[in-house]
Amino acid sequence: MIEELKSHLKTVEEFAADNLDDVEAFRIKYLGKKGILNHYFAEFKSIPKEDKKLFGQTINQLKQAATQKVEQLKAELSKVNDEKNIYGDLTRPAEPSEIGSRHPISIVKNQIIEVFSNIGFNVSEGPEIEDDWHNFTALNLPEYHPARDMQDTFFVQNNPEDLLLRTHTSSVQVRYMENNKPPIRTISPGRVFRNEDISARSHCIFHQVEGLYIDKDVSFKDLKQTLIYFTTQLFGKSKIRLRPSYFPFTEPSAEVDIYWGLKTETDYRITKGTGWLEIMGCGMVDPNVLKNCKIDPKEYTGFAFGMGIERIAMLLYQIGDIRMFYENDLRFLKQFKSIF
Template identity: 80%
Template sequence: MIQEIKSHIKEVEAFQSEDLQQIEEFRIKYLGKKGLMNDFFKAFKEVPNEEKKEFGKTLNELKTLATEKVKELKEALENKQEEIGVYGDLTRPAEPSEIGSRHPISIVKNQIIEIFANIGFNVSEGPEIEDDWHNFTALNLPEHHPARDMQDTFFVQRDPKDILLRTHTSSVQVRYMEENQPPIRTISPGRVFRNEDISARSHCIFHQVEGLYIDKKVSFSDLKQTLLYFTKQLFGKSKIRLRPSYFPFTEPSAEVDIYWGLETETDYRITKGTGWLEIMGCGMVDPNVLTNCNIDPEKYSGFAFGMGIERIAMLLYQIGDIRMFYENDARFLEQFKSSI
């Protein structure tokens, strides 16, 4: 009989089920009022005295194993049902992850960088907190120069020397020229700061991309062809014009317009009925700027250009209010999920 109990011990150890009905039938078979355990206990008095100790020990082992097996299987089943109740069917396919999106400023900046990278321009960066020399003086804007009033500046420190938030990324170009000799072909994207009232068309924080090309025998025609290539790639427009303008660090200087067209009511509105849109400023680098950066103006010449990324993005996506770029409105930003 002891061997029979041991065979049941092996059967109990091997038993597995996730069906509550089968588990209950197993419990009744061994632990029910008419179960095998009762039969074995009744047979105990018929066991010879010399075998009772081993018989009792083996029988208790069977009872303990059967009790623990039932408890274990029921707990596992309850835990699984609880998980399904809280989380649903854990074997079902997962919900698709919410796809994020790049900010429209980043999208346009990356497009501009890629366009100029295709014609050999690298990317240079510099600090947002600048000194007076790199932001103004080296760019042909000495102290008390009236052109400084064109850029209302956030000053961090005035004495002993002026420390400020950069008003343009031309300061990065100055640093690049100080550290590198021609040929130079670089663009400088970054955030800039000006003490201006915030409105639908202007902000105290915005982004620029400025370009610089310096080499021997660089001419204004090189500048025009570079800008024509850029406008074709970004806007798909092949007609530009350059209007005379003034910037302290370039001579001659020009404003660049593209012909947007007059095909829709929106075209009439954004171009004020002219069909032309201003997109950037440009010019030939002033010889004084080259001298300030230890580049020989007798040997080298170059051109520079600069544009506001927000303005370009507003044109590309027909956004009417610059403040939308900075309000972190998910409804606005989700529109750019399909953009690169």
């Protein structure tokens, strides 16, 4: 009888099936209530005493083999059926793909670039690690000039070239003027750095877009018309005002305000109840800056302007805390999925 068990054991090990029905029939044959194994367990009491140990071991071995074979075949055939259901039906709906999103800073930067590109401004870029000449001296800020204190600077320590992290993208304009002859019409978007405390309204890292136009007979009137065009295209608001201000590299200089309005509670909050909102600084390029860049101020004049991209984005999307731009919070970023 032990030889019969060994024969069944060999049959179990060689058994194969290509469908679950055959596996179920095999299970019933060996493991069912009226199956082969129960038959041999019933015969156990009639086995001679000296053979009981070997007989019992062989029965258990057959039971384990049959059980493992059933589980193995069921798992394999179930996997095949699942894959067939997934990949075999070409009419089934596709898995929804996650839509990416641009960062709001990139969105606003691209919008600003598009507005100025439509009136002939190209885009210029420069290094973020800058030297003293391009960041300060060429812009009418010689060493020890008190206006340097307006921009708390990150300096690169222990270097012979007075390197620093640029405090504005005006340094890009200097490089552009050094390598290009008028007429010049360019905007310089980029990241800048200032040693400031981080709060809801300020950060040590932020982004600027600065514009420069140099040609013969450029006037303040040209600057104003350019700014009216820009605010109309970006904000849908054409009413602006220019308040006298001071910048070392422009003269005369002005702060630009747009009339935001007082239609909502938010309008009252962001304009402090006045309806007017400051968005940028501007002015006519100082003749000393033109001289430093080898441009004759007697032949050419020009204007420049600069704005913070974060400030514009906060206005457009009503974002109350500048730190949100840098925290990589997916809950915040996913809000811009449908914006390109």
